Amino acid sequence: MIHTKTTAHANALTHYLAEYRRVAKDLIGAGEKQLQTLRQVAVNQFSELGFPTLKHPNWRHTSLIPLLQKPFFAVSPVVNVKLIDALKPAIGDGDNRLVFVNGFFSSSLSKIAVLPPHATINHLADIIEHHPECLPTHWEKSAFCEKNSFTSLNTLFMQDGAYIYLPPHTKLCAPIELVFVTYGEQNFVPIRNIIMVQENSQVIVVEKYISLADEENSYFTNSVTECFLAAQSGIEHYKLLEESKNAMHIGNIIVQQQESSRFSAYSLALTGALIRSDVRVQLCQAHAQCHLKSLYYARENQHIDQQTTVDHLSPETQSTAFYKGIVDDHACGVFNGKLIVREKAVKSKAQQLNKNLLLSPSAEIYTKPQLEIFVDDIQCMHGASTGQLDETAIFYLRARGLSAEDARTLLIKAFIHDVIQQMPLLSTYPFLSHSVKNLLTLDYVSV
Amino acid sequence: MLVIKDFHAGIDSKIILRGVNLQVNAGEIHAIMGPNGSGKSTLANLLAGREGYTITQGSIDYLGEDLCALLPDQRARAGLFLAFQYPVEIPGVSNVYLLKAALNAIRKARGEPELDAMDFLTRVKEKLKLVEMDQDFLYRYVNTGFSGGEKKRNEILQMALLEPKLAILDETDSGLDIDALKIVANGVNHLRAPDRAMILITHYQRLLDYVKPDAVHILAGGKIVCSGDFGLAQTLEKEGYAAILQEESLMSS
Numbered sequence: 158m159i160h161t162k163t164t165a166h167a168n169a170l171t172h173y174l175a176e177y178r179r180v181a182k183d184l185i186g187a188g189e190k191q192l193q194t195l196r197q198v199a200v201n202q203f204s205e206l207g208f209p210t211l212k213h214p215n216w217r218h219t220s221l222i223p224l225l226q227k228p229f230f231a232v233s234p235v236v237n238v239k240l241i242d243a244l245k246p247a248i249g250d251g252d253n254r255l256v257f258v259n260g261f262f263s264s265s266l267s268k269i270a271v272l273p274p275h276a277t278i279n280h281l282a283d284i285i286e287h288h289p290e291c292l293p294t295h296w297e298k299s300a301f302c303e304k305n306s307f308t309s310l311n312t313l314f315m316q317d318g319a320y321i322y323l324p325p326h327t328k329l330c331a332p333i334e335l336v337f338v339t340y341g342e343q344n345f346v347p348i349r350n351i352i353m354v355q356e357n358s359q360v361i362v363v364e365k366y367i368s369l370a371d372e373e374n375s376y377f378t379n380s381v382t383e384c385f386l387a388a389q390s391g392i393e394h395y396k397l398l399e400e401s402k403n404a405m406h407i408g409n410i411i412v413q414q415q416e417s418s419r420f421s422a423y424s425l426a427l428t429g430a431l432i433r434s435d436v437r438v439q440l441c442q443a444h445a446q447c448h449l450k451s452l453y454y455a456r457e458n459q460h461i462d463q464q465t466t467v468d469h470l471s472p473e474t475q476s477t478a479f480y481k482g483i484v485d486d487h488a489c490g491v492f493n494g495k496l497i498v499r500e501k502a503v504k505s506k507a508q509q510l511n512k513n514l515l516l517s518p519s520a521e522i523y524t525k526p527q528l529e530i531f532v533d534d535i536q537c538m539h540g541a542s543t544g545q546l547d548e549t550a551i552f553y554l555r556a557r558g559l560s561a562e563d564a565r566t567l568l569i570k571a572f573i574h575d576v577i578q579q580m581p582l583l584s585t586y587p588f589l590s591h592s593v594k595n596l597l598t599l600d601y602v603s604v
Numbered sequence: 605m606l607v608i609k610d611f612h613a614g615i616d617s618k619i620i621l622r623g624v625n626l627q628v629n630a631g632e633i634h635a636i637m638g639p640n641g642s643g644k645s646t647l648a649n650l651l652a653g654r655e656g657y658t659i660t661q662g663s664i665d666y667l668g669e670d671l672c673a674l675l676p677d678q679r680a681r682a683g684l685f686l687a688f689q690y691p692v693e694i695p696g697v698s699n700v701y702l703l704k705a706a707l708n709a710i711r712k713a714r715g716e717p718e719l720d721a722m723d724f725l726t727r728v729k730e731k732l733k734l735v736e737m738d739q740d741f742l743y744r745y746v747n748t749g750f751s752g753g754e755k756k757r758n759e760i761l762q763m764a765l766l767e768p769k770l771a772i773l774d775e776t777d778s779g780l781d782i783d784a785l786k787i788v789a790n791g792v793n794h795l796r797a798p799d800r801a802m803i804l805i806t807h808y809q810r811l812l813d814y815v816k817p818d819a820v821h822i823l824a825g826g827k828i829v830c831s832g833d834f835g836l837a838q839t840l841e842k843e844g845y846a847a848i849l850q851e852e853s854l855m856s857s
Contacts, residue, residue, distance in 0.1 A: 311741065329628070553694075555675070555677040555680065556679075556680055556688075557680055557706035557766070558680035558681050558705065558707075559705055559709055561675070563705070564677075567697060567705070568694070571694055602772035
């Protein structure tokens with residue numbers, strides 16, 4: 158068993174390094190000196206780290222074997238007009254949207270409304286090619302140098318993604334939608350998003366990962382989203398995962414926050430064979446606050462792993478994490494939340510709560526809320542619970558005429574209700590798919 | 605309407621009901637009284653179809669059908685209603701949602717069209733008055749954070765809205781103050797109708813002062829040991845179960 162894992166890990170490492178050599182000259186920014194330096198760092202780091210095994214403390218319950226035993230290949234842009242037309246209905250018609258097909262920007266599916274002066278909403282490839290001056294200052298200190306296998310892998314293969322920049326004192330009220338449509342067997346799709354908001358600016362970003370209707374191909378999405386929040390700024394970030402049922406999705410959201418900034422992350426992890434979603438937040442300066450909310454729903458043989466790390470580095474910072482999970486059939490859910498409160502972070506407040514509902518005797522959940530505290534004068538709370546549907550409640554509903562199935566569905570919706578209520582856009586957001594709407598909404602009687 | 609014959613049932617290996625016989629006709633109100641642990645709530649739960657019990661003998665006929673063959677939701681749709689002794693809290697589901705889902709499920713089974721939102725609300729508001737509940741109740745989560753009295757009134761509200769043929773009230777009067785008791789009793793009396801039967805399970809005569817039963821039964825040791833009219837409840841209140849049970853056992857021996 159251990160032998161197989163070692164082999165699969167080593168083979169996969171070799172495969173991706175070979176794949177990098179194959180496509181390196183065609184990758185975006187191949188001529189950009191700085192980017193090349195970063196890629197060299199990433200190659201070294203990735204070669205050194207390899208893919209994590211179950212021995213890694215953050216990968217204890219998520220085996221990467223399904224991802225590693227199958228080779229995924231970097232792809233070229235799609236120029237299939239028919240396909241692009243077919244995608245239109247699924248994409249909706251928001252005012253600000255960037256659409257990426259297999260990781261490449263599609264200008265015909267995208268639309269950007271008139272923006273305030275000096276604000277930029279563009280795709281990363283265009284920025285690297287035509288405005289490289291927009292990027293650099295952040296690069297050395299950001300995720301590019303993070304010691305994380307999948308971030309390094311992403312830096313190596315980085316092709317495209319969204320680039321959002323708001324100058325000081327700019328508030329965008331309409332959400333910016335980033336739609337990532339992926340399909341095709343054994344496609345490897347790296348996506349890199351950069352969101353920078355300057356002082357006193359605000360933006361709402363929705364990242365939506367979907368596949369084509371009825372798509373069952375196994376592809377591998379590797380996303381990294383970096384968020385930089387200047388003083389008093391705010392980002393509301395949504396991530397909706399509705400990948401193909403055989404897809405692998407490994408995503409990292411990396412956040413750096415300055416004074417009094419506010420970051421909210423809302424995530425829905427629904428479909429995809431293997432989903433791993435990490436959110437890492439650094440509350441770098443005083444009064445910064447972040448709020449993470451998530452709902453994950455694993456069915457059949459899905460494996461959904463949610464990880465959070467919130468690092469309180471400065472005084473009077475605040476964080477909350479509220480993760481709710483439902484695990485059915487033979488699926489497996491993992492929550493691993495880490496709160497770190499450093500020496501300087503006096504008078505900080507941190508809260509972490511994970512609640513799970515198991516719907517089947519063969520469903521599994523591993524939950525581990527952790528605190529690392531290096532200072533006294535703070536308020537911290539954490540907790541986790543795992544339960545089943547209440548049989549008495551099911552009987553109560555059936556005794557009122559609801560079928561057993563309706564009673565179960567209603568109780569599942571009731572379980573979801575509070576966390577969804579805390580995701581402001583979800584009640585009004587018109588671009589949710591029908592299946593998500595069905596899952597989330599209780600058809601309340603209006604007066 | 606309801607005929608229970610020589611009904612034996614239990615939970616796990618414990619026998620609780622040991623030969624219950626009871627007939628309830630349309631238009632009648634029957635009270636079932638009895639000491640703690642005599643099987644009153646078991647009988648109520650079995651009538652509503654709660655799982656986990658084993659039926660070892662006997663039969664229950666409801667409107668010409670074998671009640672035991674029906675699932676709990678089929679019983680509800682066939683007009684049977686159980687007001688729970690401990691109404692269940694369901695955070696996340698508003699009262700109005702449950703009421704609408706329940707009413708439409710039952711209407712559908714009766715072959716009636718589902719009510720639209722306006723008609724539904726008009727009807728619910730009418731019933732709210734009956735149990736003296738505020739409209740706010742509709743938008744609170746089902747029984748969540750309700751006081752004991754509010755929970756029981758909520759059961760009566762559901763009953764009033766669903767208009768069952770046979771209603772079983774399992775200790776709906778327990779834990780109520782005198783005002784709440786009157787409201788519950790008023791709701792029950794309001795629903796009294798020639799085509800509707802009710803079974804009141806209670807510990808005390810108090811509720812029966814407001815709702816006059818046609819028959820009173822005493823359930824003890826898993827059997828109905830004694831039946832009578834309202835006078836039996838009065839005797840019981842004066843003399844307690846012990847006296848009556850002793851008398852019964854003397855007579856039967």
